[in-house]
Amino acid sequence: MKKFSIGLMVCVQLICAHNDEYKIDPVVYPMLAKVVTEFSGVIEPTQRVYNKGDDFRRVFNAAAIKKVISKNDLDCLDVAKKYISCTGPGNCQVLAQEVQGHSPIQLLSVREVEQLVTLVFETGFQDWDFNVIRDKYSKKLVFIDTEDASFSAFIPDSMMIQGQILPSSSKAAHVFTLRNSLHELMEPEAQIWMQKKIDELLKSPEGLTEVTAIFLNKKNDDHSIDFSQFKAEFKVFQQDEPIKHLAQMGLCNNCSVTIKSWSYGTIEQSQKVRDAIMQAKSKGKHIVLRGFTCRSLNLSNMDLSGIDFSNSKMDWADISGSNIAGANFSNAYLYKMKMNNVQGLNTAVFAGAQCIDDLEVDDSMIRSQLALKAKNVTNQHY
Numbered sequence: 001m002k003k004f005s006i007g008l009m010v011c012v013q014l015i016c017a018h019n020d021e022y023k024i025d026p027v028v029y030p031m032l033a034k035v036v037t038e039f040s041g042v043i044e045p046t047q048r049v050y051n052k053g054d055d056f057r058r059v060f061n062a063a064a065i066k067k068v069i070s071k072n073d074l075d076c077l078d079v080a081k082k083y084i085s086c087t088g089p090g091n092c093q094v095l096a097q098e099v100q101g102h103s104p105i106q107l108l109s110v111r112e113v114e115q116l117v118t119l120v121f122e123t124g125f126q127d128w129d130f131n132v133i134r135d136k137y138s139k140k141l142v143f144i145d146t147e148d149a150s151f152s153a154f155i156p157d158s159m160m161i162q163g164q165i166l167p168s169s170s171k172a173a174h175v176f177t178l179r180n181s182l183h184e185l186m187e188p189e190a191q192i193w194m195q196k197k198i199d200e201l202l203k204s205p206e207g208l209t210e211v212t213a214i215f216l217n218k219k220n221d222d223h224s225i226d227f228s229q230f231k232a233e234f235k236v237f238q239q240d241e242p243i244k245h246l247a248q249m250g251l252c253n254n255c256s257v258t259i260k261s262w263s264y265g266t267i268e269q270s271q272k273v274r275d276a277i278m279q280a281k282s283k284g285k286h287i288v289l290r291g292f293t294c295r296s297l298n299l300s301n302m303d304l305s306g307i308d309f310s311n312s313k314m315d316w317a318d319i320s321g322s323n324i325a326g327a328n329f330s331n332a333y334l335y336k337m338k339m340n341n342v343q344g345l346n347t348a349v350f351a352g353a354q355c356i357d358d359l360e361v362d363d364s365m366i367r368s369q370l371a372l373k374a375k376n377v378t379n380q381h382y
Contacts, residue, residue: 052094089241128181172207
């Protein structure tokens with residue numbers, strides 16, 4: 001079995017594939033290290049695992065649902081196992097273990113419907129479309145989608161229920177939404193029970209009681225964890241650790257560096273990466289950055305010779321004026337990369353590279369040369 005630990009992704013990242021989890025320094029990052037320890041878990045190697053990116057709220061919400069299920073003895077319900085795996089400096093991703101079962105669920109019993117209503121009142125869950133599966137082994141109803149959006153209203157602020165206009169955040173509205181979503185999947189007795197429950201709520205002040213989404217409900221949080229401090233520490237971890245690793249080690253198989261993946265990279269962030277590459281070069285390190293990911297990273301007028309950028313995604317990067325002799329861009333995605341006046345092009349490898357037509361190159365002959373290199377799929381370095 002393989003153990004995974006928790007972390008988050010924020011701004012600058014270097015993702016490295018390791019056989020073991022990445023150890024976070026508890027002296028430098030005390031709260032981050034605590035959360036990693038608190039939420040570590042085990043996934044069976046025979047089970048399929050889905051990578052959910054950096055939405056770490058999925059893990060926290062799943063843990064909160066687990067607590068609700070335990071506290072209320074909801075023995076017909078369960079939640080998919082979710083962890084956050086840290087595989088390198090600054091890199092972590094949410095992992096969700098596959099639930100083997102059937103969706104849509106069928107033949108819901110009265111007991112199961114009663115427990116679903118209790119869970120809805122405690123969590124505000126509303127995402128019923130194929131996000132609850134009956135486990136083929138335990139026969140329990142398993143919640144597989146635990147992102148914040150699954151607990152947010154997908155309906156207007158108010159809704160008409162049997163002639164009454166009620167807030168969508170009310171208990172009555174939540175049960176009504178549950179009934180409408182799963183009515184055809186209920187046993188006749190469960191359908192009757194559900195209708196009686198709705199009638200009861202419409203006649204009672206309880207029906208107007210507001211349901212709080214689980215990610216806003218602090219009663220199920222681990223109060224020993226300061227989430228604000230955790231996020232702040234991870235932001236530093238995300239920004240600084242990859243650069244330190246790049247400067248010290250120089251190489252990292254199957255890794256990537258991301259500069260503000262959803263916006264343009266700043267001058268300061270580009271400079272940190274530039275400095276790290278130069279430090280690694282000065283130490284004689286062979287730099288391997290396979291899977292390198294960047295957006296608007298400025299690597300112009302640098303010595304990039306011999307660096308392995310294969311399988312990279314380098315949107316809007318600038319390597320103009322740089323020496324790329326012996327550099328490997330095999331199978332790289334080079335959208336809008338600036339490559340004016342590069343040196344050492346003859347020995348650089350571009351086999352299988354994409355977006356050659358979108359490169360910003362002044363010399364049309366160089367573009368033609370790059371296009372030919374990209375077609376030479378047999379000349380790849382690994």
